[in-house]
Amino acid sequence: MPGPGYAFLGTEEAANVEAVLKDWQLTRYSYDKPETTSFVLRFEQAVQSLFDVPHAVAVNSGTSALITALAAIGVGPGDEVIVPGYTFIASIGSIVYSGATPVLAEIDESLTLDPRDVEAKITPSTKAIMAVHMLGAPCDLAALREIAQRHDLAIVEDVAQACGGSYRGRRLGTHGTVGAFSLNPFKVITSGEGGFVLTSDAHLYQRGYSFQDQGWFPLRTDTGDGDILFGLNLRMPELSGAVACAQLDKLDEVLAATRSVKHAVAARIPARDGVRRRTLHDREGECGTLLIHIFDHPADATSVADALGTKTMLHSGRHYYGNMPQLAALTDGTASPAPFRAPGTESKHDYRRGSLPQTDDILARAVAISIGVSDSYLGAGYGVTVQATESDIERAADQFTATVDAVLG
Incomplete structure (x- = not known):
């Protein structure tokens, strides 16, 4: 049994999956049934409510969540992102694929970023700090936020291993500029494969949504406010959304x-x-x-x-x-x-x-x-x-x- 959410899979998840299969509505976009609300959209709305944030984007993996978060804040070639040397490889890989340079920092006995070494690794090229809440426990967010504010840096919270956790009364993923989550089988809750991104910034939400869905504006409109981007297809499938909805209710x-x-x-x-x-x-x-x-x-x-x-x-x-x-x-x-x-x-x-x-x-x-x-x-x-x-x-x-x-x- 990989992760704790797996032990809670049951009739609720099965009922949602059966509802998807009944109409073979395998994508979030109900082109010929405008009255239908997809499970992926329901999941995003439920995440917004549970985490008390205005914007959420569901994606097909935690890795996709990380690179979507980096795309949202504009990380690219010439930028450096500070990341702990103890994290899953996806944290570092997402930085590499963004075109930026990963800068490894020490951990302390919390097994998360050592704020002192983070500050020592900052250069004029530093764009963001990736705060990985490793093994289910939060980073020293107070110290990291103070450093980030003083140096005008973004914070990407990697919450893959700590979904639902909190720091000083607020859910993880809501303290930084963006939060990235994984729903794979080894995480707190699971949809088999999947992930999501949180932000309180409407512009970053637009960029993140556009990046994960071929450059479309939020909810797949042709035009809107924000930046025109080439995007990828990192969308969460509807079957994953069905399972994710039930699992989120059990978080x-x-x-x-x-x-x-x-x-x-x-x-x-x-x-x-x-x-x-x-x-x-x-x-x-x-x-x-x-x-x-x-x-x-x-x-x-x-x-x-x-x-x-x-x-x-x-x-x-x-x-x-x-x-x-x-x-x-x-x-x-x-x-x-x-x-x-x-x-x-x-x-x-x-x-x-x-x-x-x-x-x-x-x-x-x-x-x-x-x-x-x-x-x-x-x-x-x-x-x-x-x-x-x-x-x-x-x-x-x-x-x-x-x-x-x-x-x-």
Whole structure:
């Protein structure tokens, strides 16, 4: 079971899908049935209500959401976008495909951007900060917003792994200039494949909508206020919209479950020397999908992870910059890992493993207990499901505690 939303798939999603199949209305545009309201449009309207934002654009993936967000704010060649070295590769890939240059920044023990390093990486070419709310928990948005305002930068919130989470009482994705979300099977809620973009700015909404639908103005009008763009086809299919509508209705129910199970697991694991919990910038607002422990020494983290049949976060596939061969290719300039882009463009930047020593060190010492996110590639190979019973919780917590005690002595 990949993500917590998967466990909540049921009759509501099935009924919506059956409604789509009944009339074979597979696209959001009901050309011959103007009285029909598509599920994709209903989803956008429901997102606007739930997140209390005036504009939402549904797209076909979280990656599409990111590149749509970048297109909306006008990121392009000559621009730099600061992004953490610990994130899924799509965050960095979307910057590369926009024609801009990704500038990697360190994380801190929240496993999100370290504001101090973000500020150190700002240059005259910096256009935006991509604030990735990694592993269900918010970045230090207060610090990042202060930096962005002082340097006149946009903030793109990558909320792929934290849909529904909040920071200081406001949903994630509504604090920055634009917010980008994923609905793939490993996320908090899912539509199979899909994503969406949020913004409070009408002009950015127009640009985002036009970019994801071949340059049409919002709701596919021929003319309108805003910019004329060449767009792509990144639209959310109607079947995905049908599932997304039902899942969005369950978002707070899903989060209540993950948070409850996480608190129960955490309560059974005592504090001790040699290991501590991940820093959280908003304990009430995090999604509760993972419980992260950071050890004092990498060797201890590796021993605990090995004993539990999982791995440290340093080995979480293409979530760690050092495991992205595409970045190494950008660094040495001998090949172009991005079609439509000249080789050697990023030769002045060092993306090789070791270029972010603080990030390397923290990830080597971090071990995750999954709470409903069963994704070994993410490093979430040990834990419980969102439907865990009390005995499941006790077993997982007690095994983790016993393993830590055996390793640390």
